[in-house]
Amino acid sequence: MxxxxxxxxxxxxxxxxxxxxxxxxxxxxxxxxxxxxxxxxxxxxxxxxxxxxxxxxxxxxxxxxxxxxxxxxxxxxxxxxxxxxxxxxxxxxxxxxxxxxxxxxxxxxxxxxxxxxxxxxxxxxxxxxxxxxxxxxxxxxxxxxxxxxxxxxxxxxxxxxxxxxxxxxxxxxxxxxxxxxxxxxxxxxxxxxxxxxxxxxxxxxxxxxxxxRAETPATLGECRQAIDRVDAALATLLERRVEIAGIVQTLKPVGGFAGRDPEREQALVARMARRAPRLGEERLAAIMNAVIEAGLHLAEEG
CATH class of the missing domain: 3.20.20.70 (Aldolase class I)
Known part of the structure; x- marks a missing residue:
């Protein structure tokens, strides 16, 4: 062998x-x-x-x-x-x-x-x-x-x-x-x-x-292809998150923006920062706030 x-x-x-x-x-x-x-x-x-x-x-x-x-x-x-x-x-x-x-x-x-x-x-x-x-x-x-x-x-x-x-x-x-x-x-x-x-x-x-799978693209074209794959995964995960968050709104005593839980969101960001230390809590907090707000707006529209 x-x-x-x-x-x-x-x-x-x-x-x-x-x-x-x-x-x-x-x-x-x-x-x-x-x-x-x-x-x-x-x-x-x-x-x-x-x-x-x-x-x-x-x-x-x-x-x-x-x-x-x-x-x-x-x-x-x-x-x-x-x-x-x-x-x-x-x-x-x-x-x-x-x-x-x-x-x-x-x-x-x-x-x-x-x-x-x-x-x-x-x-x-x-x-x-x-x-x-x-x-x-x-x-x-x-x-x-x-x-x-x-x-x-x-x-x-x-x-x-x-x-x-x-x-x-x-x-x-x-x-x-x-x-x-x-x-x-x-x-x-x-x-x-x-x-x-x-x-x-x-x-x-x-x-x-x-x-x-880790990637180490060596050319501009390879980098763009790798980014496209990551973006595709991000879009799929974000869509799934929004769907689940929409279900959550129907189960909360108070839904929508009024039902946000700042402590839970802070804990969520802290957990994510442990997986993505280079981004850190401050950057992740801004990203996740945008994600959460987009999901809440979509829930209200639906």
């Missing part, structure tokens, strides 16, 4: 996986059907089975030249992690390798496949949990230092839980390109077939990820 604890970052297409916000991957394609390898495909034919920049699982070694030329990364599928000749050839493409966990595989076996890829000279390895064992995800991330993503193709409702558990990325809407031979993907590469699922995963990555 790898004992390297230093956090590694792998660039997958235009995404930095393992550093900063959790990413959402919507262009995961398999050239297999139901885990059974299809007939061997030539380089040209395989290339037409997926959009450029996709994350692709080969059906056989014959697909690898097209994948190397067009894909963002290669998937070592859960069903063939023990096919070491194919794993070795996949690693030899030089593309980032996403190692899925075989059902029932131990942490040691899972990390062993990743280390095998690294031993072939390709250390751009991302681990992928497919069984939704979020505790194992945490252990893999801590033990290996490698990025760990989660395939949520079967249950995108767990997006929030996966991000909270430390997932560096989410895969949504995986497809099999071997079903009908048609091109997969168009436009922005999002071909999950369900914008709602992709939106749910993006929300989880933005909102929950903001609370649990």
């Amino acid at each position: 790898s004992s390297t604890l230093e956090r590694r970052v792998v660039t997958l297409g235009g995404l930095r996986v393992g550093d900063g916000p959790a990413v959402v991957i919507r262009n995961r394609v398999s050239l297999r059907s139901s885990g059974v390898p299809q007939r061997r495909l030539g380089e040209g034919e395989a290339g037409h089975r997926f959009a450029e920049g996709a994350l692709v699982e080969p059906a056989s070694a014959a697909d690898l030249p097209a994948i190397a030329a067009r894909a963002a990364g290669v998937i070592v599928g859960a069903s063939w992690t023990r096919d070491f000749p194919l794993v070795r050839e996949a690693a030899a493409t030089g593309l980032p390798i996403v190692v899925e966990r075989r059902p029932g595989a131990s942490l040691e076996e899972w990390l062993g496949v990743a280390d095998y890829c690294a031993a072939q000279g390709n250390d751009r390895v991302i681990l992928c949990e497919t069984g939704l064992d979020l505790a194992l995800l945490q252990r893999a991330r801590a033990a290996s230092g490698r990025p760990v993503i989660v395939d949520l193709s079967e249950n995108v409702a767990l997006a929030g839980a996966a991000v909270a558990a430390g997932a560096d990325g989410l895969i949504v809407g995986a497809e099999s390109a071997a079903q009908d031979g048609s091109d997969v993907g168009a436009g922005d590469g999002a071909h999950d077939g369900s914008p709602v699922e992709a939106s749910a995963a993006l929300e989880a990555a933005a909102l929950i990820g903001t609370l649990v």
Whole structure:
């Protein structure tokens, strides 16, 4: 088992996986059907089975030249992690390798496949949990230092839980390109077939990820994106606070501005200052006064 604890970052297409916000991957394609390898495909034919920049699982070694030329990364599928000749050839493409966990595989076996890829000279390895064992995800991330993503193709409702558990990325809407031979993907590469699922995963990555993942943006653009994520989380929390405060108004003997409790508000600000010492009580008091007044005005309007 790898004992390297230093956090590694792998660039997958235009995404930095393992550093900063959790990413959402919507262009995961398999050239297999139901885990059974299809007939061997030539380089040209395989290339037409997926959009450029996709994350692709080969059906056989014959697909690898097209994948190397067009894909963002290669998937070592859960069903063939023990096919070491194919794993070795996949690693030899030089593309980032996403190692899925075989059902029932131990942490040691899972990390062993990743280390095998690294031993072939390709250390751009991302681990992928497919069984939704979020505790194992945490252990893999801590033990290996490698990025760990989660395939949520079967249950995108767990997006929030996966991000909270430390997932560096989410895969949504995986497809099999071997079903009908048609091109997969168009436009922005999002071909999950369900914008709602992709939106749910993006929300989880933005909102929950903001609370649990530290970010160190290095450019103005990255800073603005990080601020946008924090602002989205703030807006969501403020809306929820206003909703609860509105309920409180109906339960108080005296509602509205007359029912304000200065001692409770002061205690609230003091508790917040312990979580945000750089802001301090004075600044937080002004912020929370504005929040409380906005909620009271909204309650009166309703």
